[in-house]
Each structure stands twice: as structure tokens, then as C-alpha cells.
Amino acid sequence: MTNNIVNSFSKLTIKEKQAFVAQLISQSDIDINWLQGFISTNKQFAEAFTELSENTVSSYHLPYSIAPNVMVNGKVYHVPMVTEESSVVAAAAASAKFWSQHGGFTVESISTVKLGHVYFTWSGSSHEVTNNQKGITDTLIDLIKPTTQSMEKRGGGVLSASIESLPAVQPNLFRLSVRFETVDSMGANFINTCLEEMGNGLEALFAGKAQVVMAILSNNTPECLVTVKAKCSVSSLAALNQDISGEQLAQKLKLAFDIANADPYRATTHNKGIMNGIDAVLIATGNDFRAAEAGAHTYASSSGTYRSLSQCQLQNDTFSISLTIPLAIGTVGGITNIHPLAKLSVGLLGNPSAKELMTIAAAVGLASNFAAVKSLVTTGIQKGHMKMHLSNILSSLAVDDKTREAATLHFQNRTVSYSAVKAFAENVKGN
Ligand code: MEV
Numbered sequence: 001m002t003n004n005i006v007n008s009f010s011k012l013t014i015k016e017k018q019a020f021v022a023q024l025i026s027q028s029d030i031d032i033n034w035l036q037g038f039i040s041t042n043k044q045f046a047e048a049f050t051e052l053s054e055n056t057v058s059s060y061h062l063p064y065s066i067a068p069n070v071m072v073n074g075k076v077y078h079v080p081m082v083t084e085e086s087s088v089v090a091a092a093a094a095s096a097k098f099w100s101q102h103g104g105f106t107v108e109s110i111s112t113v114k115l116g117h118v119y120f121t122w123s124g125s126s127h128e129v130t131n132n133q134k135g136i137t138d139t140l141i142d143l144i145k146p147t148t149q150s151m152e153k154r155g156g157g158v159l160s161a162s163i164e165s166l167p168a169v170q171p172n173l174f175r176l177s178v179r180f181e182t183v184d185s186m187g188a189n190f191i192n193t194c195l196e197e198m199g200n201g202l203e204a205l206f207a208g209k210a211q212v213v214m215a216i217l218s219n220n221t222p223e224c225l226v227t228v229k230a231k232c233s234v235s236s237l238a239a240l241n242q243d244i245s246g247e248q249l250a251q252k253l254k255l256a257f258d259i260a261n262a263d264p265y266r267a268t269t270h271n272k273g274i275m276n277g278i279d280a281v282l283i284a285t286g287n288d289f290r291a292a293e294a295g296a297h298t299y300a301s302s303s304g305t306y307r308s309l310s311q312c313q314l315q316n317d318t319f320s321i322s323l324t325i326p327l328a329i330g331t332v333g334g335i336t337n338i339h340p341l342a343k344l345s346v347g348l349l350g351n352p353s354a355k356e357l358m359t360i361a362a363a364v365g366l367a368s369n370f371a372a373v374k375s376l377v378t379t380g381i382q383k384g385h386m387k388m389h390l391s392n393i394l395s396s397l398a399v400d401d402k403t404r405e406a407a408t409l410h411f412q413n414r415t416v417s418y419s420a421v422k423a424f425a426e427n428v429k430g431n
Contacts, residue, residue, distance in 0.1 A: 006020065010055055014050070017055065017057045018031075018035045018036060021035065035057050039058060039059045048338055048340055049339070052338070052339070062082050062084050062283075065280075066078050066348075067079045067277075068093055068096070069093070069097045070092075070100070070104075070360065070363050071096070071100040071103075071363075072107065072363045073104070073106055073107055077350075079096075079348075079360060079364055080344070080345040081283075081284055082284040083279070086388030086392060088280060091368060091384065092277050092280075092364055092367045095368065095370050099232070105362075107228055108322065110226045110355055110359065111225050112183075112223075112358075113223035113224055114187055114218075114223075114224055115177060115220070116195045116216065118178075118195050118202065118212060118214075119166075119173065119174070119175050119212070119214050120173075120175075120176065120211060120212045121173055121210075121213060122174055122211075123209055130165065133162065137162065139201070140202060143198070143201040144158070144198060147193055148194060151190060155183050156182050156187075158194065159179040159181055160178075160179045163177070173213075176199075176202070178194065180194070182330070184330055185330040185332050185334070185354070186329055186330035186333065187217075187330065187333075188217055188291075192216060195217065196215045199215040200212075219295045219328070221326040222299060225299075225326050227324040229322040231319065231321075232318075232320075233319070234247055234250045237249045237253075241374075241379075243378070253370075253373060254313075254319075256312075257270075257312030258312070260307075260308035260310075262307075264305060270308045270309075270369065270373070271297070273372035274323060274325070276368045276372070277366075278361050278365035278368075281357075281364050284345040285331070285342055286335040286342025287357075291328055292327055292329065295327075295328060296325050296326060299326045309325050310323040311323075321369075322366070323362055329354060329358060330354045330357075331351065331357050332354075393416070397422060402428070406428050407425060407428070410424055411424075
């Protein structure tokens, strides 16, 4: 294989980068114009999208959808979701509608404290650090006042700090842990700036003794938690399936939730169903869904075993589901004000506070989770998926309306596969 290394790619103009990529593909219709075709013709939007990252050659599109009627604490939201996975929005919407007819989702508790750490080594007696912990942390908190002042005016800032030793890693290793309140911003930049300044301060105060290894926020946010809940009478579950009674469905759902709580194999997939909804809301609102994912899965493991993030309870005639999840997200800062659709999303939700967005995202996560588990214990997941899968295959085959209609009817009770749909479409065309 020849040397494929490209030098100074970042220095090329966007057109040169597009030309480079196009010549890598041996498909004659993929050229600069093809790649450019996905970039908005609106100059302002084009700049907003392409400048979010480096080495951009095109713009990658995903559906921007709405899950209507998500009721949280009595307020109805029509929630924007961005996902490529068919059925996620339809399932969340159907579930949200059902729960809106039963009082919607309620917020049980919420907290928003975020954490960050400075790892440092100490050459000298470790007692110098442990015996003087409060003095060191107070000094560092004072030192970064110029940076924290404006956040304090908005109601946030540094809440507290402490130092722990980490002898299991290395005898002279310490961790400065800082707790932050960042109000309506996710606060990653603010937190990391504070931590780096604290690290620099530590090295300056204790020159020759303290040496910083790294300073970074933690995506493990067990104090930035939201719990949402929904409940209905057992009998009202009957509306969700024609074949079994409300009581039978409640029992099946409860067992499925209990399996997810006990079996990490199932818990992982169960939690993925929650994140299907949450990630889609976070992407739509310009939030860092990777951070939420990382935090959620650590939280799911906090008992020592990976468990489900949501629970189900069955008491007398009351069926309830709840979800507790860490969500370090924001409604100001980040790309929320840069990405036109993220800005629209936040506007559509009525410019919520970060806390309010946490509750909306968690409610959509629980709605998605409920919809998935309900399908699993009744019709199976493939029925809904296959409907969308068929539609996607028909789109990729660029069929006309007549063929689409015929195929929808034909595949109602048949197995959908690309080859079967292609053969059917060709047959319709041939007749
Ligand atoms: C698929 O994206 C999500 C599900 O697997 C979730 C679940 O199994 O609960 C259907």
C-alpha cells in the first residue's frame, strides 16, 4: 500500500479539502459540488455549521423531529429531537401522549452540582497537604475570584473544595476536588478554566513541591441528578394493548423492569432505550450527549453492579415508573447560541432553565424507555422498527408514490428485507 499520509490538510481551503476527499472515492458523481450540496446556501448558517469543527468538508444531516405532548409537572412541551434511529420519536411521542392522559411526568428531585479535579504530586511529607487542607483550598478559591465573580453574580461559582490522597495509584499523589454550581450553563469551559487556574496557583504557592498532573472536570456527576416519575392505574394500561388486560400488562412490564435491574446484559440495553430519547433531546438543544452518556453509565454502576436507571413499581391498583439520571446540561453557552437549530430548540421549549431542561430530557428518556419495554413484552420490537425500515428502504430505492403504497400494503404482515423490497418494487415497475 502506498503512503496515504496527507500533510497540512488543515491548511487547505474548504474547496481543496473537498477535492481531496472526492478523489478518494471512485464514484464519478461525488465531487466538490456533491459535498458542497449538503452545506447550507445561507452563508450565515453555513458558517455556523462548518466552523463548529475543524477540517470540515461537508455538513452531515439528521432528521429534526418533534415529540409532541410531553407533560412535565403539568406543563406541556413539544420536544425537539434529533436522531437517525427510526421509531424512537414515534415511540416517545406515543408514550408521552399516554402519560399526558394520566397526569404526565412529575419531578421528584433535582440537584445541579458539578465536579472537577486537579491531580497533583507532592514532593515532601504528605502531612503538609493533609494537615493544611482547608488553608490550601481557601487560598485557591480566593485566587480564582476574578474568574468566578461573574458566575457568582448569576448565582453560581465554587461551592466547596477538598483534598484527598490517592495512595493506591502512587504514594505522593493527591486530588483536589472542587464542587461547582454553573446555573444555566453546562459549565465545562468555566469549570476547566477554574481548575487550571487552581492548578497553576498550587504550583506557584508550593514551587518545587506541588506538581500538577492534570486538571479537568468530571463527567461523573452524582450530585447533578434528576428523578422523574409517572403513574397510572393498572386498569388504564389496557388501552395500550388489545390482546391482554391491564393487570397482565402491568405484571409483564414490572418483570421486564426487574430483569433490567438485576441483569447487566439487559440493563445495558434497557438504559440504551432511555438514552435513545435523552440523547435526541440533548443533540437538538446543542448539549454534550457524550458527557451525559458517560455520566449515566457510571451512575448505573454505582452500586458495584451495572443496573437499570429506571424502575417500575406495582402497588395495589397503581402502576408507576421512575428514572433517576445524572444530566449535566445547559441552556446557555456552548453551541446553544451558535447552532441555529439548537437555538430554535431552546426557544421551542420556552427558553427553559438548565433544571427545567433536565426534567424535560429525563421525561423523554422515561417515555422512550416505557415505549420500548412495552413493545418488548407485547408485540416485540421489530413490528414498529420494520415499518420505518420499509419506509427507509423505499426512500433509498427512490420509488414513486404508487409503489410505496403497494409495498406498505404488501409488507404489512411479511418480513421486510432490502432484497425482498427491491424485488417487490422492481416487480411493480415491470407491470
Ligand atoms: C433500540 O434502540 C432500543 C431498545 O433495544 C431498548 C430496549 O431494549 O429497552 C429497544
